[in-house]
Amino acid sequence: MKVIVAGLPKTGTKSMNAALSQLGFVVYDFLEHTVLTQDEYVDILHKGWSTEDFRRMYQDVDAVVDVPACFFWDEIHKAFPDAKIILTLRENEDIWWNSMQKQLEVNDRFISKLAGVFSPTYRRAKTILNFTGVLLFGCPFTQPFLKNAECNAELAKKGYRSHNAYVMSTAPKDQLLICKCSEGWKPLCEFLELPTPDCPFPHKNIHASLPQELEDHPIAMQIMNETLHSLIKVAVVTGVLTYCSIKYGPITTIQAMYGQTKGLLQTLMIPFSSVV
Template sequence: MKVIVAGYPKTGTKSMNAALTQLGFNVYDALENLVYLQDEYIKILENGWTTEDFRRMYETVDAVCDTPACFFWDEIHKAFPDAKIILTLRDDEDVWWKSLLSQLKASDKFLLKMMEMLCPTSTRACIRILNPISTVMFGGPYRNPWSLKPWTLNNEQLAKKCYRTHNAYVMETAPKDKLLVYKCSQGWDPLCQFLGVPVPDEPFPRKNVGGNVVNEIDDHPIFRQLKKELMVSVVKLTVVSGVIAYCTAKYGPVKIAETIYDQAKSAFQKLPFG
């Protein structure tokens, strides 16, 4: 691990991911953290962690950013004390809050809702990682994956307080010689100088502008995996629904209910305490 991006979501983390990738770093962003390291983060959130856990998780990764890694930046740094820390910021907390709300609105799409409801990987990430981590990072849970209501954060003051507290903690705690407080609007120069790498000829990348991240990650291998998982779930659900509809039409709902009851009763009676 060489670089830890400790900034909150909506502080330019997707642009940082693209910039660090362009500079030759192997980066774990939110998708990689939530899918490749799903079991590890569930264990961390539910049972605690050791420094060795984070060392094992990121020993082959050059850089990390976004949720949930940004919340555990100091634990990751304890595992990799030579890593440099970048705290990405917006111009002020009002700009950050408006950008966060814009992201929530833009991400409230049918495909993502279906993934949360029907993809085991997405559902598990929502319930066991995003919900608990969002509660401490933004003052409220992510959302019930089976709810069709849009995700909203109702407590603006609490979310801003969480944002301020996190930034203050990073600036107070991180070793000064390893910390860069940075805005993506500053471009390549301060970032490359801090990392000790040449400045690219290409413009600094601007990603997820206006919450457009879903379109930008459409070809990401993890996103393609999740879409395949969704298709499998839809096929299974369709087959089960067809079987239920056929049996109901042939035997009637009362007979179906009686059969299910009898089978459940028989299975229960076979249990040691049945």
């Protein structure tokens, strides 16, 4: 681990991910955290953690950005004390909150709701995201299927202030860079002691455009494939049940389903019955 980005979501974390990747770092963002280290974070959030947990999780990773890693930046730094810390900020907390609110609204779009129901990978990822959202801002990052995003703006901004103040007062001064992505390559490359790329600094997730930007990401594709396959299965079952209901009547169809389900359960119980 070489770089820990401690900045909260919507402070330029996607731009910083792109910049660090362009500089040659292997970066874990929220998708990698919540999917590739999913089991570890479920245990961490529900049971606690040790420094060795984070060392094992990120031993082959160069940099981490976004949730839940930004919440655990200090614990990750204990595991990798030589890593440099970057605190990304917005111009002020109101601009940050307006951007955060747009992202929460995007997270509540219909396709995201479907993925939250029909993708096993995304369902578990949501558990981690929402747990961290409550810890940081007092509200989850995603909402149930029929519920829209709700978050207390003042509580969220208080969380923003508290998090930033804690990083600035706790991180080793000689290992900390406080920056805004609008400042471009210069402060980042000087801090990391790397040459400045001959291209514009990347700017990502502008106006909460993250879903479009992640369309080709392998983990996002996995989530969408799971969602599509589950929807196809639901459509097939619904079609069969509709056909049977029309041809044989709904009562006969329900009785047949009950009989099949009962028979399957009895079959599954045979090994237990024989042991008893």
